[in-house]
Amino acid sequence: MRNFLPIGTVVLVLFAFWYGGAVLLNKNWAYDKAERANIELSFGDMVKDTMTQDKPRLPPPHQVAAELWKTTGAMVQAGKAFGKRSLIYHGWITLSSTVLGFVFGTGLGILLAVGIVHNRAMDKSVMPWIIASQTIPILAIAPMIVVVLASAQVDDLIAKGVISMYLSFFPVVVGMVKGLRSPDHMQMDQMRTWNASRSQTFWRLRLPASAPYLFASLKVGIAASLIGAVVAELSLSQDGGLGARMLVGSYYGQTVQIWSALIAAATLAALMVAVIGMIQTLTLKRMGMAQ
C-alpha cells in the first residue's frame, strides 16, 4: 500500500492528459458545428461540447465508461448478458480462443524446454531458431494462417488459438529452459550422491526449481496470447470478439465503440495476469518458495 499514493498520482495525471487531449482533438469539430449554425462559441461551451460529441476523435473517459456500462452492466440487467451487442459476449469469444491458445502454447513450450535441457543436439539446433522466430513479426501472418486454416475446414476457434499459441509458447520456452537449468552445481551433485536417475532429478529437483520462472513467463505469455487472439479476430470478424468490435468500429467511425473494446481487452488482460499471479502466490507458498 506504500505505492498507493504514487500510482494514484500517475493514474490521475494520465486521466488529466486524456481529458486535455479530448478537448484538443475534438475542438475543431465543435467550432465547425458552431460556425455552420452561425453561433459564436465561448470557451466554456466549446469544452462542454467536446465532452458530449457523438463521434468524437478522442472520446473522453466518461463517454467510454458510459458505453462500457451500456454494453455490460445494463445488458446484464436487461437479461441479455450474451446478446450480440454485449461486450461480455465478445469478451467471452476472445477469452476462449486466448485460453485455448495459451494452454497449447504453454504445453508446447514446456515440452520443448524439457527436450532442450535434456538433449544437446536439440539445444544447439532448435534454440537459435526459436529465438530467431521471435524477431519475425509473426502477427503479420495472422490473417494468412487464419484464412488457410479456415479453408482447410479447421474450426475458427482453433484457427485463432493457433496464433495465440505461437505468441505464447516463446516466453514459456525461454523461461522454462532458464528455470530447468537453475539448480546449481551443489544441488546437482547432491542428486548424484543420492544416485538419482535422470527422471528422478527432473521430477524432484529441476521441475520444482523451475516453478518461479514458469510463472513469470506465464504472465508474459497470457498477455501475448490475448494480443494474438485480438489480431486473429480482425481476420475472422464474422465470429465476433473484441478485435472484431474494434474493426467494425473503425469501419463506421464509432470511436466510442473502439475505445470501449480496447478498455475491455485491457481489463481482460489485467484480470488474466492477476489470476495467474494469484495461482503463483498460492503455489509458491505451498512449495515454500514465496519471497
Add this chain to the structure above:
Amino acid sequence: MIWILSVLVFWAVAWWVNIRLTAQKPSRFTGFAVPALFGITLLLLWEGLVRGLGISPVLLPPPSAIGVTFVQSLPILWADFFQTFVKGALSGYIIGCSAAVLVAIAVDRSPFLQRGLLPVGNFVAALPIIGLAPIMVMWFGFDWHSKAAVVVAMVFFPVLVNTVQGLQASDTMQRDLMRTYAASYPQALMKLRLPAAMPFIFNGLKIATTLALIGAIVAEFFGSPIKGMGFRISTEVGRLALDMVWAEITVAAIAGSAFYGLVALLEKGVTFWHPSQRG
C-alpha cells in the same frame, strides 16, 4: 512417394550429423553449422511434403515457389519494405524510444513519480496496445504517419520501464563516489547512471524492434495507401496468392532479424564492459 522418402532419408542423415557435431568440442563452426543444418532440413521437409502429399499451393506453397516469387517481385517488395519499415516502423521506433528515454530521465529525479510510473508502465506494457491502430489511422490518416504513431505507442512503455529500472542500477557505493568527487547531477547522470543503465535500455530497445515491425504491419490492416507490407499481405491473402504473402513474410523476417541484430551489435559496442558481453 519418392519425394517423401528422400526427404525423410535426408532428415535422418541430418539428424545423425547434428548429433555427431554436437558431441564434438563446441567451436565456431559447429555453433553455426548445427542450427543451419536444422534450418535446411526444415525447408527440405516442407518442400518434400508439399510435393509428395500433393498439397495445393493455395494452402501452402513450397519454398522453391516462394523463392521464385520473391526474386520476380523484388521491386514491389522493395517499395513495400520502404513504405512500412523505413517510413513507418523506423521513424516511429526512433521517436518512441527517444521519447521514452527522455521521460525516464525526467522522472528519474523524483522517486515518488518513479514508484508510481513503474507499476503503471508495466501494466500498460502488457496491454494489447495494438488495438490503438484503428484509432491512430483515424487520427493521422492512411499514410505512414499513423503507422509511426502506432509504433510510438507500442515501443514507448517497454523502453520507459527498462530505462527507469536501469537508472536505478548503479549501486550506492558508486553514487557515493560521485558525491565525493562533488559531481553535479548532469555529470553523475552522464558519467555513471546512464552508462550503468545501458544494458537495461538495450534490453528494452531489443524488445521494441519486434514490436515496431508488428505495429507498422498490423496498423496497415486498418487502412493504408496501396503499398506496404501489411497492405500487400491482407490483399494477397484475399486473392489466395499465398506465394506472394510468403515472399512478403520472408522480407519481414529478414528485416526483423537484421534490425534486431543491428541493435544487438550496437549493444555489444556500447556495453562491452558488462559481464554478459565478455563471456
